[in-house]
Amino acid sequence: MAQSSTTTPLRDLRSRVQKRADAAADTRPRVTLSFYRYVQISDPESFKTRLLDKWQAFGCLGRIYVAQEGINAQMSVPTEYWPEFDAWVQHQPELTGIPYKMAVEEGELPSFFKLMIKVKDKIVADGLDDSSFDVTDTGEYLTAAEMNEYVNNPDALIVDMRNNYESEVGHFENALTPNVVTFRDELKKTPELLRVHKNKKIALYCTGGIRCEKASAWLKHKGFSDVRHLQGGIIDYAHQVKEQGLENKFQGKNFVFDERLGERIGEDIISTCHLCKTEKSDTHYHCKNQICHTLFIGCERCVEKKNGYCSFVCRQVDKLPAKTKKTVARHYNLRIRKRKPFQKTRV
Ligand SMILES: [Zn+2]
Numbered sequence: 235m236a237q238s239s240t241t242t243p244l245r246d247l248r249s250r251v252q253k254r255a256d257a258a259a260d261t262r263p264r265v266t267l268s269f270y271r272y273v274q275i276s277d278p279e280s281f282k283t284r285l286l287d288k289w290q291a292f293g294c295l296g297r298i299y300v301a302q303e304g305i306n307a308q309m310s311v312p313t314e315y316w317p318e319f320d321a322w323v324q325h326q327p328e329l330t331g332i333p334y335k336m337a338v339e340e341g342e343l344p345s346f347f348k349l350m351i352k353v354k355d356k357i358v359a360d361g362l363d364d365s366s367f368d369v370t371d372t373g374e375y376l377t378a379a380e381m382n383e384y385v386n387n388p389d390a391l392i393v394d395m396r397n398n399y400e401s402e403v404g405h406f407e408n409a410l411t412p413n414v415v416t417f418r419d420e421l422k423k424t425p426e427l428l429r430v431h432k433n434k435k436i437a438l439y440c441t442g443g444i445r446c447e448k449a450s451a452w453l454k455h456k457g458f459s460d461v462r463h464l465q466g467g468i469i470d471y472a473h474q475v476k477e478q479g480l481e482n483k484f485q486g487k488n489f490v491f492d493e494r495l496g497e498r499i500g501e502d503i504i505s506t507c508h509l510c511k512t513e514k515s516d517t518h519y520h521c522k523n524q525i526c527h528t529l530f531i532g533c534e535r536c537v538e539k540k541n542g543y544c545s546f547v548c549r550q551v552d553k554l555p556a557k558t559k560k561t562v563a564r565h566y567n568l569r570i571r572k573r574k575p576f577q578k579t580r581v
């Protein structure tokens with residue numbers, strides 16, 4: 235048997251702090267991008283190994299999910315290796331012709347600080363039983379220009395398929411933004427929420443388009459006949475608006491799932507600081523207390539005043555000796571975390 239099929243790549247044993255430090259020290263210019271495809275991958279483990287071997291050599295960083303149903307990748311590639319990376323990806327039979335979604339803006343800090351490729355049951359956690367409906371019956375795509383027409387059309391309804399912490403800082407004009415914390419919940423709630431709009435033309439959107447592939451098929455299965463979705467999501471919308479000189483109908487920031495936490499699309503700040511509830515802000519922070527790590531929106535003044543913690547309690551907890559913290563962490567994860575999802579601030 236060939237050696238390569240039995241060896242698992244070495245695990246990255248560096249600490250979180252070390253990974254961050256290494257990533258920050260690597261100042262090579264990078265390209266941040268995402269891509270996905272629903273495609274049959276018969277052996278996800280060996281596919282993962284193939285990606286890992288090559289992408290490690292290119293110095294890629296990112297978070298990539300692989301499943302039998304396809305791939306969902308968010309990553310950064312050193313610019314010097316971009317041509318090789320692109321050529322290699324397009325040469326893989328599962329990935330030929332795959333469109334990339336390039337980041338709208340690069341952050342000051344690295345967007346990722348490690349390379350993680352995980353084999354999963356699904357490339358998006360949607361909680362759906364895929365055998366119960368036709369997942370290939372997806373909605374038709376909308377271009378940015380067509381999306382703008384939808385925004386202006388009173389007979390159309392725009393639905394944000396993302397979570398509340400994403401839509402709070404940015405969304406399309408007049409969009410319906412369900413107050414949910416997971417995509418699973420979103421799929422559970424939208425058919426009911428949309429019931430009164432059954433005869434409208436429905437346009438779904440998400441960050442890069444992947445969630446809408448499943449959501450559009452799901453809503454069609456639930457009896458909505460005219461369901462379309464924004465091709466390439468907000469990321470591609472922003473590029474098309476720029477390239478084609480279209481009017482931008484997306485207000486605020488596009489939340490992204492990497493260290494940047496967001497990229498600015500519209501100039502306006504549409505959300506408010508969660509701590510003082512008065513100052514306008516659309517900057518997300520993770521509470522500095524690693525046990526809490528809660529995501530919140532903070533204004534500069536509050537974040538400085540609270541020293542990066544989401545609350546006074548978190549600040550105190552973080553002062554505890556490491557050993558005590560361990561006990562607190564167990565208690566926290568069991569009882570508090572579940573009770574404290576992201577709280578959308580109503581203004
Ligand atoms: Zn504030």
Ligand SMILES: [Zn+2]
Binds near residue numbers: 527
């Ligand atoms: Zn906290």
